Amino acid sequence: MDEKKQFAKRLRAAMIAAGHEPRPSVLEKHFNARYWGRSVTYQAVRRWLLGLSIPAQEKLQVLADWLHVEPQVLRYGLTGGTRQAAKSMGIRAPHWDSIAATDQALIQAYLSLPEATRQHLRAFIAALR
Template structure:
């Protein structure tokens, strides 16, 4: 299944969960009543529901707000949202406090100093790659 088809399934499911029939006429009416930009056509929303296209990000935001779902979940699925939450949870771990503090300090530096620090970090990263043992095919093992 491709991403457009998967998006269409998520959109239909979200419409039904919000109490709306998953029909193009309903989507067109509800979307256009909330969107401040140029109205979308029946054909455009039919393509969204039919798995032929995916709306642009600004339109996706309006749909998500209307249907009370996260835009990321609507666009990419619940698995993507879960992966983002996991990464955020790791970052919020108190064990990373010193790293977060160092990154905040880095971001507060002037551009030229950030460039120097970035080059030092990249040099350490490259040196670390050289020290790692390689597999039979010459690729690094992790």
């Protein structure tokens, strides 16, 4: 799958994890409310969600802040240090793309939490086993 399609998949998953429907109208409204530059069009955000284009870095930062994910995770997925963090959580999937989008979004949301909150969640999950 190409880079733009992978980005779109991560963007949709992050929107779902943040409690938003992955629709262009939703993305356009929330993005433009936070972006300090020229507003983006419905067509532009639709292209992001369809995997036809990737936003510029300053727009990617706004998306990441809004969706509570690291910009590099949104842009590139789990690689390097973020992959190590996933392994430390017990995730043994060598191919991130083989994980369902909703699970990817959950993991990304978890990784964006403060360490103290992650510790509480780990203890809670351990108690459920």
